[in-house]
Amino acid sequence: MRNTIIITILLFVAIIGASLYYFADLEGEKKETLRPLTFLPKETFLVTTFKNDATTDNIFKDFEIFEAIAGRQEFEQWQTLKAKLLRHSMIQPYVNEADLYVSFHPEKETIATLFTIPTSTSMDRETISSFLKEVTSTYTVRQKDTLESRIYSLDRGGKDSVFHIVYHENIFFASFSDSLLYKVMDKHAPKLEKDEIDFFVENNSRNSPLSVYFVxxxxxxxxxxxxxxxxxxxxxxxxxxxxxxxxxxxxKNDALILSGESKTEHNKENYIELFGNQGKTSQTLYNYFPENTASYLSFAISDSDRFQKDLLALLKRRNELVQLQAQFAEMKKSKDVSFEEDIRPIFGREFALVEQSNQTELAFISVADSTKLDAFISSMATRISDSLYRLDHSNIPYALYGDPLKSFTRPFFLRVGNILVLAKYQSLLTAYQRDWRGANLLTNTLGFKNSERIQGNEANITCFVRTSASSATINNLLKSAYSKSFRDKNDFGYQDFYSWSIQIAGNNGNFQSSIYGVYKSKNALGATADWVYAFNNRPITAPQVFEHSDTSQFILIQEQDHSVHAISPSGIKLWSTVFHGRIVGEAQQLDDRSIVLVTDRNRLYRFDPEGHSLPGFSLGMDSEPTYTPTISNVGGEQLIFIPAGRDLLVYTADGKKVENWGDKQLDGKILFDIKVHSNQVFVGTENGHFYQFDAQGNLLKEEVIADSQFKNPIAITKLEQNRPAVYAIDTAQVSFTIDFNEEPKSTKLEQGGTQSLISYFPNADGIAYRMAIIDQKHLLIKNIQDNGTLFDFTFTQEINDRPQYFTDRSNNYLLGVASRKNYLVYLFDEKGSIQDGFPIEALPNFYYGKIDYNSTTYLLCVRRDRKLYAFKH
Structure with missing residues (x-):
């Protein structure tokens, strides 16, 4: 399979046309004209045109994609020509209201570019000669009369740098190829057909900065x-x-997106025509494709009856239907299995063909009726091993779906849920089975997530090419000149595209079509770091940002050897020191800018922003802390409450034990942090004991939820008349509201599992109103009061880390989620939308927000190279 060749068309023809937008900075209203297109040779690979609008330059100012495709040297040359020729005051009055066309044409081992610029009024030769002499002082200008026109050649002395211009029939034609200009002027040379030109004009959007036409x-x-x-x-x-x-x-600055209409000749011999009378529909098979997918062709049918009817007609025209029917009649006779009544209803509306990076192929087919499959599988296939079979009869996939599966004559196949995976060799399915069980799937790759976000999944046909996995194949397919450009990372940027794809959907006999090129923009989040900070060991805490002085802040993070690093907002080390043990939970900053934290070696630290310990610190504790300390004013004194297993430890800000609190030993391990509200202290434990203390450490009330286990933090919520209550959810997904006055109230949550990770959105008043539930691959955001779901999201991998919370510039909370298995981090806003630029590749535990008082927003994250990256967003 060589589906990957489609990328070469996209790279070298369809998309390179967009690179010439820099010539389109001409003011004036755009007027339609057919005449310039009538001069284009029959062998025109592509035509582009763009608005003559002064805003065009601003729209595309930093659109790196064009330079990456055209080549940096070529791009600079175009810019120079634009500045010297099109922008000159002498030529401006003649081209002010003209459309600008750029077309591409084959020439030996290259593709030649032709610029077509009609003038509003006629120009005489003397004006043109005078203009060229004035604006081209760095060029040698030569003239040659041919075909009743004069060709001007601008030579700046470099290789392949002669630019030829002819003014013919009140139109400027310009190219680096003089032979192409001869074809344009030759009245006997074949040209574009009138109906082809008419279609272009009819579908040329005046609201688009660039239009592309393709025969x-x-x-x-x-x-x-x-x-x-x-x-x-x-x-x-x-x-x-x-x-x-x-x-x-x-x-879009990180993707090139072309969309529009496609008209065909309705050739009944062509397979694609089967989808003209289908309609756009969801495609889901890509969720099953292996991680090493290089390219795929995926098909989805909206009207099965119409597709079957059209496919049978196509097979009949090819004189293949009679042979297939005879084969299936024999199957009916020998096994009493009908292809139409028993086999066809088994299979669904989706099928796909996948090429892997090692150039092997897999096919995927959806199952419509698994019960019928179970009943007839032994009649149509031989079982090889668990879930692995081989079809007993040839050409079943071809008879079901046509051309894409024709080569799968009598394949092996594997059952994965309601999907069949087909291969020509048993070993390929064994390898796929390992990938499936290990979740080594295409959907778990960052590049595909970016592509999926842009291209969507609504179509009848999708051809997708993943650059990193298919580059070797593409390189081998291309002729040497194009292969050299494809590999050239200095002058071109083809390797910086995640993917290319084409999507096609039926539209009342014709088609809607789109092309997507997803680019690794240097301006995209996660592409270019403002600075990188290297560690000797793996960082083990999330980066936190604290105040350093009245004018600056700093970043605090710990690595595996327990060294704690203080880093400036510009990525410079301020200081580092080794702590005794690993930081448990998060560090916290007090009003005097000192920082308090605990470590798993029973140590309590308090130090200033310069890293100097305050008097009396660090100090040893009797028990190992289990979560972040809670620092709060209770009874008129600032106290540090530290959960330590079954023990509740309480210290003053000076590091002294608070005598009237003593060491509180509770019945069960404390659940995460201690909650303080209205001079009262609330604690919950794993075995369902909940405590309410007053400001002096006296136990006011203990509630016990019998026969329940708790694995998630507690929260403080409000009841009628602003009464505080503890809110907790047990492992059976029953929520309890405990106000220590009445019997606890319970509610069964409709969603979530026994191992769900639950956290609560922070709030300035310490009251929780909203919670996040992570149940394996699913994220739910729910209101606490009415248990209503605000939004949900499904990841491709199971999530094992609790979410993090950040604030945006409007002080709304953002939810950060890390997918540990595929090294991706996500950021959601309060409405459930993924923030622009996410997900990106990073390890769990990151920071999103300002890193200095007046800084913009940054993402601080660690990658597998054990470095801290600062990405401006």
């Missing part, structure tokens, strides 16, 4: 021009399709 019959020619080997499945699907596509650009 489908050029697809095999482009493939032959770029490739040194024959085309693969995807290209062949478009053979004899006919028609054309017109796309308009949607701007």
């Amino acid at each position: 489908h019959e050029q697809i095999p020619r482009i493939a032959a021009h770029l490739m040194r080997r024959k085309a693969g499945h995807f290209i062949k699907l478009f053979n004899n399709l006919g028609g054309q596509s017109a796309w308009n650009l949607s701007f």
